[in-house]
């Protein structure tokens with residue numbers, strides 16, 4: 271596995287800056303925003319809430335959480351100083367704070383948060399169980415945990431058998447995630463970490479505005495070329511094929527996500 275997010279602080283700064291752009295591109299997508307607000311609206315919002323987002327990246331979800339009803343403070347933590355610098359540049363809300371740090375060793379007092387959010391983080395890190403236990407310790411009793419992650423095993427942009435564009439997605443499934451099966455395993459992991467499930471839901475993302483999926487395909491094509499599986503020319507041809515499908519109205523994309531809400535026992 272070569273998932274750059276798994277050891278983000280060691281990744282070349284220029285790659286981290288590119289990933290910053292992808293994160294903001296995805297968060298700005300209207301269809302994605304609708305999925306995100308739909309699962310976050312299921313939280314039990316209350317006056318004076320304090321929320322922690324672990325693995326906040328450039329802070330797109332942190333900024334959204336800060337707009338929730340009654341929120342007193344939202345803290346975003348991420349090991350990438352480059353992401354946190356970008357988050358500070360983009361975040362203008364007074365009730366938001368960004369911290370450089372690791373989700374396996376949270377620098378916060380026990381039982382200090384009402385909600386902990388993991389938004390597309392646990393599929394990228396080794397030992398997600400460890401992150402859940404750490405989240406449990408900083409959550410108040412009865413506090414809520416919200417998790418949103420990709421059902422990577424189901425990701426597809428193929429419009430037929432043996433579609434070469436799908437190879438770009440397959441390499442990303444292997445090399446841009448630690449555990450493509452994470453969402454199927456989360457209910458058992460949450461129970462083992464001491465959480466009671468409230469609800470889970472599936473959120474199909476279709477890339478109605480294809481910019482984010484095209485960016486994902488392009489990253490996959492570049493990864494195949496970097497690995498020497500295809501030439502740079504073939505990578506360019508795969509990218510062009512995807513763009514041509516968009517122009518022709520033949521483009522298809524389905525990236526399912528799942529959300530889980532649970533309570534700390």
Ligand SMILES: C[S@@+](CC[C@H](N)C(=O)[O-])C[C@H]1O[C@@H](n2cnc3c(N)ncnc32)[C@H](O)[C@@H]1O
Pocket residue numbers: 275276277278293297324325326327328329330331347348349350353371372373374388389390391394395
């Ligand atoms: C796909 S990004 C999601 C970022 C953000 N939640 C969003 O949706 O825009 C995964 C994030 O997990 C972070 N991450 C990786 N290892 C981590 C760790 N040990 N502790 C906390 N966050 C980590 C990465 O730096 C990255 O920002």
